[in-house]
Amino acid sequence: MATEQKARIGVTGLAVMGSNLARNLARHGFRVAVHNRSAAKTKALVEQYGSEGEFVPAETTADFVQSLQKPRQVIIMVKAGGPTDAVIDELAELMEPGDMIVDGGNAHFADTRRREKALKERGLHFVGTGISGGEEGALNGPSIMPGGSAESYQHLGPVLEAIAAQVDGVPCCTHVGEDGAGHFVKMVHNGIEYADMQLIAEAFDLLTNVAGMTPAEIADVFRSWNTGDLESYLVEITAEVLGHVDAATGKPFVEIIADQAEQKGTGRWTVQEALELGVPVTGIAEAVFARSLSGHVGQRAAAQKVLPGPSSKPSIADRDAFVEDVRQALYASKVVAYAQGFDEIRTAADTYGWQIDLGSMATIWRGGCIIRARFLNRIKDAYDKDGSLPSLLVDEYFADAVIKAQESWRRVVVAATGAGVPAPGFSSALSYYDALRAERLPAALIQGLRDFFGAHTYRRVDKGDASFHTLWSADRTEQNA
Numbered sequence: 001m002a003t004e005q006k007a008r009i010g011v012t013g014l015a016v017m018g019s020n021l022a023r024n025l026a027r028h029g030f031r032v033a034v035h036n037r038s039a040a041k042t043k044a045l046v047e048q049y050g051s052e053g054e055f056v057p058a059e060t061t062a063d064f065v066q067s068l069q070k071p072r073q074v075i076i077m078v079k080a081g082g083p084t085d086a087v088i089d090e091l092a093e094l095m096e097p098g099d100m101i102v103d104g105g106n107a108h109f110a111d112t113r114r115r116e117k118a119l120k121e122r123g124l125h126f127v128g129t130g131i132s133g134g135e136e137g138a139l140n141g142p143s144i145m146p147g148g149s150a151e152s153y154q155h156l157g158p159v160l161e162a163i164a165a166q167v168d169g170v171p172c173c174t175h176v177g178e179d180g181a182g183h184f185v186k187m188v189h190n191g192i193e194y195a196d197m198q199l200i201a202e203a204f205d206l207l208t209n210v211a212g213m214t215p216a217e218i219a220d221v222f223r224s225w226n227t228g229d230l231e232s233y234l235v236e237i238t239a240e241v242l243g244h245v246d247a248a249t250g251k252p253f254v255e256i257i258a259d260q261a262e263q264k265g266t267g268r269w270t271v272q273e274a275l276e277l278g279v280p281v282t283g284i285a286e287a288v289f290a291r292s293l294s295g296h297v298g299q300r301a302a303a304q305k306v307l308p309g310p311s312s313k314p315s316i317a318d319r320d321a322f323v324e325d326v327r328q329a330l331y332a333s334k335v336v337a338y339a340q341g342f343d344e345i346r347t348a349a350d351t352y353g354w355q356i357d358l359g360s361m362a363t364i365w366r367g368g369c370i371i372r373a374r375f376l377n378r379i380k381d382a383y384d385k386d387g388s389l390p391s392l393l394v395d396e397y398f399a400d401a402v403i404k405a406q407e408s409w410r411r412v413v414v415a416a417t418g419a420g421v422p423a424p425g426f427s428s429a430l431s432y433y434d435a436l437r438a439e440r441l442p443a444a445l446i447q448g449l450r451d452f453f454g455a456h457t458y459r460r461v462d463k464g465d466a467s468f469h470t471l472w473s474a475d476r477t478e479q480n481a
């Protein structure tokens with residue numbers, strides 16, 4: 001193939017994400033080489049969308065690599081895990097020093113670190129890149145979170161910024177940080193996505209089972225919420241899903257879906273990594289566990305037969321006031337979930353030596369991605385004002401918002417408890433708020449107990465950092481530890 005006919009960039013893995021990303025690149029004037037393990041997808045893409053731009057289809061990996069301009073840039077969009085390793089191994093055999101492999105799948109950041117290290121030894125650049133926005137975002141402009149070296153970003157950045165979503169003329173793409181930073185930030189993005197959806201689902205449950213509203217009425221509520229502080233993609237599509245009617249039965253669509261939430265793993269990874277880093281991401285953890293509980297069909301069926309709810313349910317005197325309380329509780333709990341997610345990113349950056357600008361993360365999540373929301377502008381402002389903010393909750397704007405929401409938030413948690421409606425997201429977010437602001441926590445008693453049974457020692461409020469142990473089974477005098 002003549003050099004001038006070679007492609008600027010390649011995409012391998014042409015399922016929903018890869019094929020739409022390739023189309024997005026082509027629509028932006030990049031000649032794109034396209035390849036898929038099974039050639040039918042490549043053929044279908046070119047047949048259906050060939051007129052959208054310049055595609056260079058390849059049936060084999062060798063032809064695919066040959067069809068690229070040097071230094072070569074290949075984006076992989078295949079299943080995370082083993083398939084990604086298999087594709088990287090195949091490509092690496094055919095590529096040359098200076099070429100670049102970009103993994104746009106939902107890889108675990110530790111895999112990304114390992115892959116970048118291994119490929120560097122072969123002279124290849126490797127960029128682990130988070131991409132969010134689902135199939136629609138991949139086509140029309142996703143939010144893109146590239147890691148890897150600053151040098152790699154110099155070459156790749158202009159292409160990614162061109163195809164990313166744009167908000168106020170700013171691309172939703174920036175160099176997140178070295179090696180696995182991009183995939184780490186994408187993982188936390190997904191963790192926040194889990195928390196956000198759990199809170200929305202709890203709001204729906206409360207409006208259904210405490211306020212007695214229908215899905216169509218609740219759809220209207222979400223539609224109106226989407227014109228205020230809660231404006232976001234997830235609130236917008238909640239109104240769509242709740243307003244949809246099942247064609248086969250004529251019932252509200254939400255009532256005919258099996259109530260078992262599935263998960264591919266990025267939320268679970270966010271919690272596992274938070275446990276390692278010692279960051280309390282209670283909202284995300286509750287969301288992961290709530291999905292998991294929903295899937296325990298046998299246990300749920302057994303419990304339904306023997307465990308009753310409260311003998312009487314509180315009645316809602318003023319439905320509009322309750323709807324407003326739920327709105328406030330949703331907003332405050334959402335702020336807590338984002339605060340926890342940003343804490344995890346900051347702690348990981350310190351741990352792994354990444355220079356992550358938290359304000360920039362809020363900036364690139366404003367468009368294209370699943371958690372895009374109006375209040376990300378406020379998060380950006382908060383971190384722009386103070387890059388070392390101890391918690392989003394102490395920023396003036398967000399402190400004011402949760403303080404204003406506080407009474408509503410408490411009423412909603414009380415109503416949920418009284419009615420026997422599970423609201424783990426709302427209640428754990430409120431407990432987090434109360435724990436953070438508490439002058440004194442019962443952790444003191446835990447320390448006392450640990451010292452009693454295991455001589456694990458404790459620090460005193462009046463003796464600085466020194467540790468002590470009480471001789472519990474002797475005369476109970478205190479010793480320096």
Ligand SMILES: NC(=O)C1=CN([C@@H]2O[C@H](COP(=O)(O)OP(=O)(O)OC[C@H]3O[C@@H](n4cnc5c(N)ncnc54)[C@H](OP(=O)(O)O)[C@@H]3O)[C@@H](O)[C@H]2O)C=CC1
Pocket residue numbers: 012013014015016017018036037038041077078079080082083084086087104105106107131132133134135
């Ligand atoms: N779907 C979404 O909304 C989002 C997905 N992602 C991530 O993007 C990536 C692609 O997602 P999606 O488009 O949904 O596709 P899938 O995750 O369903 O992956 C399907 C693709 O992987 C290829 N593949 C699977 N195993 C192998 C293998 N061993 N060797 C080579 N190719 C293989 C398939 O090829 P074949 O056709 O031959 O089977 C197909 O192209 C995933 O990592 C996903 O987590 C990221 C953001 C959003």
Ligand SMILES: O=C(CO)[C@H](O)[C@H](O)COP(=O)(O)O
Pocket residue numbers: 106131132133134190262263264265266267370
């Ligand atoms: O990455 C995404 C969006 O940004 C995917 O939509 C996400 O993988 C969905 O996750 P799950 O299937 O676990 O709900």
